[in-house]
Amino acid sequence: xxxxxxxxxxxxxxxxxxxxxxxxxxxxxxxxxxxxxxxxxxxxxxxxxxxxxxxxxxxxxxxxxxxxxxxxxxxxxxxxxxxxxxxxxxxxxxxxxxxxxxxxxxxxxxxxxxxxxxxxxxxxxxxxxxxxxxxxxxxxxxxx
Numbered sequence: 001x002x003x004x005x006x007x008x009x010x011x012x013x014x015x016x017x018x019x020x021x022x023x024x025x026x027x028x029x030x031x032x033x034x035x036x037x038x039x040x041x042x043x044x045x046x047x048x049x050x051x052x053x054x055x056x057x058x059x060x061x062x063x064x065x066x067x068x069x070x071x072x073x074x075x076x077x078x079x080x081x082x083x084x085x086x087x088x089x090x091x092x093x094x095x096x097x098x099x100x101x102x103x104x105x106x107x108x109x110x111x112x113x114x115x116x117x118x119x120x121x122x123x124x125x126x127x128x129x130x131x132x133x134x135x136x137x138x139x140x141x142x143x144x
Contacts, residue, residue, distance in 0.1 A: 002049035004040045008056065011085045014078040036086060044093050045100055052089045056081055058128045059120045080117055087121065088129065097130075 004012065017023035018033040039045050062074040090100035108114035122136040
C-alpha cells in the first residue's frame with residue numbers, strides 16, 4: 001500500500017499543481033484530483049504504485065506509428081500518467097485483485113492524442129492488468 005508521497009512523482013506533481021492552481025484545469029479535473037488525493041486516507045481502498053509504474057513502463061515501450069511521431073516511443077505526459085494512476089492504481093482492500101475503477105469515460109479535446117492514449121490504455125488493460133478474458137471497448141462519436 002502506497003501513500004500519496006510515495007507515488008509516481010509526475011502524478012504527485014500534477015495533482016498538487018492542479019489543486020494549487022498552478023496547473024490550469026476545469027472544475028471537474030480539480031475535483032477529481034482532490035478525490036484522488038483524498039482516497040489515500042480511505043481504509044477500504046489501497047493504491048498499488050508498482051502496478052501503475054508497470055503500466056506506465058509498458059506504454060513507454062509502445063511506439064507511435066503515423067505522422068511526425070512515427071517510430072518514436074509513447075512518452076506519457078503528467079496528466080496522462082495521472083489518468084493511468086486513476087485507472088490502474090486503486091484496488092479494494094477486501095479483494096486486492098479487484099480494481100476500484102472498472103469503467104472509464106474519457107473526454108479529451110481535439111489534437112491531444114486521445115486515440116493513441118485510449119489504445120495504449122486498452123492494450124495495458126488486456127496485457128498488463130492480469131485479468132483473464134479482459135474485454136475492452138472503444139467508442140467514438142463518428143466512424144472517421
